[in-house]
Amino acid sequence: MKKIAILTGATGGLGREFLKQILKEEIDEVWAVARNEQKLSELRKEYGERVIPMSIDLSELQGIRQIKNMLDKNKPQVVYLINNAGLAKMGKYKDFHIEEIDKMINVNCKAPVMLAQICIPYMGKGSKILNISSASAFQPNPYINLYAASKVFERSYSRALNVELEETGIKSTAVCPGWIDTELLQKEINGKKVRFPGLVTPDRVVKQAIKDAKKGKDMSVCSMYVKCQHVNVKLLPQRLVMKIWMAGIGKYLKEN
Numbered sequence: 510m511k512k513i514a515i516l517t518g519a520t521g522g523l524g525r526e527f528l529k530q531i532l533k534e535e536i537d538e539v540w541a542v543a544r545n546e547q548k549l550s551e552l553r554k555e556y557g558e559r560v561i562p563m564s565i566d567l568s569e570l571q572g573i574r575q576i577k578n579m580l581d582k583n584k585p586q587v588v589y590l591i592n593n594a595g596l597a598k599m600g601k602y603k604d605f606h607i608e609e610i611d612k613m614i615n616v617n618c619k620a621p622v623m624l625a626q627i628c629i630p631y632m633g634k635g636s637k638i639l640n641i642s643s644a645s646a647f648q649p650n651p652y653i654n655l656y657a658a659s660k661v662f663e664r665s666y667s668r669a670l671n672v673e674l675e676e677t678g679i680k681s682t683a684v685c686p687g688w689i690d691t692e693l694l695q696k697e698i699n700g701k702k703v704r705f706p707g708l709v710t711p712d713r714v715v716k717q718a719i720k721d722a723k724k725g726k727d728m729s730v731c732s733m734y735v736k737c738q739h740v741n742v743k744l745l746p747q748r749l750v751m752k753i754w755m756a757g758i759g760k761y762l763k764e765n
């Protein structure tokens with residue numbers, strides 16, 4: 510029986526690093542999921558035939574069904590499910606159209622749950638689910654309110670699932686990084702260069718996430734900066750936490 514990893518968002522900043530590090534493990538194939546076919550075939554060229562490119566739109570139910578059909582046909586042992594694909598946009602609530610809202614909730618919330626649901630029957634003792642949430646899950650964040658709320662969903666789902674899976678030996682880890690240097694970040698807003706406090710590189714986040722998942726931790730927090738942030742937002746009233754957040758981002762919201 511083939512041992513596989515399913516990695517979503519494989520073509521993005523964090524995804525490429527997950528791919529690189531997961532290929533060091535005893536895994537026959539990594540099913541690399543994203544929409545962009547060209548980027549996926551570049552990954553296969555770079556990392557070899559163990560990478561199985563799967564050009565799939567995770568915002569569509571049909572995309573999830575495609576992965577289920579592949580599982581039912583090949584009946585592999587799923588060693589890792591890494592729910593990493595994610596969408597983010599900064600802006601005022603009124604700048605979001607409903608199609609965008611639908612897509613973000615589908616990719617950030619529905620897809621990880623549905624993928625876990627179809628993969629668990631192919632998992633066993635020692636298998637791992639990594640749900641890439643965010644430090645945005647620790648507090649409400651105006652102007653990325655939907656993104657942050659979707660990450661609360663992912664973190665909460667992941668931790669509760671981990672308890673439900675206790676008897677199976679499968680572990681579910683919510684990965685909650687702060688700012689990571691990837692294409693997801695809007696580097697300039699209203700002509701102003703954005704500062705990302707505590708910015709880390711993808712390799713650091715991935716290394717810590719895999720280490721924590723192997724230890725069976727239900728949450729992975731990478732840097733000391735984010736660990737302190739996690740404690741602070743637990744101790745302070747949420748209204749104050751949001752004021753501090755607004756003081757940090759306010760200057761980017763003002764147009765020149």
Ligand SMILES: NC(=O)c1ccc[n+]([C@@H]2O[C@H](COP(=O)([O-])OP(=O)(O)OC[C@H]3O[C@@H](n4cnc5c(N)ncnc54)[C@H](OP(=O)(O)O)[C@@H]3O)[C@@H](O)[C@H]2O)c1
Nearest residue numbers: 518520521522523543544545567594595643688689691693
């Ligand atoms: N960067 C940060 O500061 C940060 C901080 C905390 C948490 N995170 C989380 O880390 C994860 C990875 O983020 P990243 O920074 O690596 O972002 P990224 O570079 O923008 O990559 C996003 C990935 O998701 C895929 N994706 C987007 N929409 C999709 C869809 N409809 N169907 C299938 N795949 C889709 C993209 O591929 P295609 O476009 O080809 O589909 C890409 O591979 C996300 O869940 C994000 O929320 C990021």
